[in-house]
Amino acid sequence: MLEVRINELAEEFGVHRNTIRNWIKAGILPAQKGPGRRYLLKWADYVALCERFGKRPRRLPETAKEEESKKSPYRLLPPSTPLYPDPSWADICLTCGACASACPISGVDGLDPRKVVRMAALGMDEELINSDWAWKCSLCAKCEESCPMKVEIVQLICRIRSLRPRDKIPGPLVRGITTCLEKGNNLGIPKEDFLALLKYLARELAEECPGFEVPIDVHGARLLVTINSKEPFAEPESLKYWWKIFYAVKESWTISSEYWEGVNWGFFSGNEEAMRAIVGRLVDNLHRLNCEALLLPESGHAYLATRLVLEQWFPEALNKFKIYSVFDLLMEYLNKGLLVLDAKRHPGLTTYHDSCNYGRRSLKILGRGYFEEGRIITQLCCPDFVDMQPNRNGNYCCGAGGGAWSSPYKAERIFHGRIKARQIKETQAKRVIVTCHQCRDQIKFFLNKEYELGVEVKYLWELVADSLVFDPS
């Protein structure tokens, strides 16, 4: 076996990296995917490729021979291991333990990322799939960030999750997905109640914003907006933050009366079919209502899931529609001078929490992480600002990501959050700005209480809405 990287092969054969990727995808180049962005290629397949290009093999076959001989002890293990199809991948991990020391739940259930990688390499698939550890992990990717060999540990954990028999997945996740697929939103809110609530809230907001109406199913509106079902269900007031911003900038926007859910739990359980179905509904709404743009869901996981599904399964929608994250939209408003913010309404030291999905994971998976935008916007409203340490790509997770908020492992989730709590405490800030529903609830309701933080926790768009200066004209 040869261990290759896409960019090395591309350079060797004078083609684009994507060409190599396409060959692998199409099976023209039979390579197996491994951790650390490496691929395993059979010596014979490599030679065949060289022949096709009329090139002399640059690589030496000795490596392949060595790998063959090393393989023997592993033959005692089950012949095909679905987690890691080839034991030579075990060599990539140096077993240094950087991942284990970075992971806030190392030691829970006697496991840590390093053990998980080793177990997978040793073919202990069943133990991993049956263990609850992969579900207590918040998929925060702090382990990957610290790995010197760039082993893709989160991808491995997602794979462990996806191989779990569907009837053994934490019940709340399964029920959430089923309800969403059957009834259009995770909490099964009936359409009639939903529309009545929106109209009621709009009337309340109109007292503050004269003439405000909530635009439902408006054909030709520029921007389609999704809603996290938690908000109409449990915190209807919080829907008004975005509404106030849209009112202030005179946005042309709409909410669909059906399939408005901005939550995608298929991402947590490794259910790609559900992920695709839920995003497909949003794409249908864009077409049906003839919108120009989509505001991606607010919650970190849903933002990432929706963008991933769009890239993978709906590339034509990416071309046709403008896709905004919450950061892109707020920054666009600011750059166009549409938002006037009062920096005096939020006195006191304020800090900013990086959501793992918007930051570290987005950077890794999509090549673009949102780190600075949230800080710029926060500081326009809260000039007295301090960063947590570490921050940005090195930030610690709140503890509630990856479905942990909705899974029954409450004690582990609070334990996970202790580092976040310490980070917040050390800043001495009295206010934390967040961009994800799970981060917000975990810090506001749990870390505040369990670790006596006493901090105010606000969404970024809540901060903007509360700092808005309405144009007197």
Place this chain on the structure above:
Amino acid sequence: MPTVEFKGKTFEVDEDGFLLGGLDAWCQEWVEYVKQLEGIEELTEEHWKVIKVLQDYYKKNGVAPMVRVLSKVTGFPLKKIYELFPSGPGKGACKMAGLPKPTGCV
């Protein structure tokens, strides 16, 4: 699935301690069990009103109602509902009424 025993009755519950048997398995003993669990001192007419509204809505729609609907039908502001059920309408009141745990980011 785990079970809990209370006053001679056995209840099957889910991972979060919600009644699995639904409204068929729901009974006075379950209410008393959740009362103790939630640290509610005394059950009043107001608690029963919330339970009744939740169950009626659930029978009709198969899900728990949004907080605004619960407030409107019972006539209790949200603050009052939190006074009655300290862990909130979703976790406390739904559990006592024998409804499943709401399946969103709540």
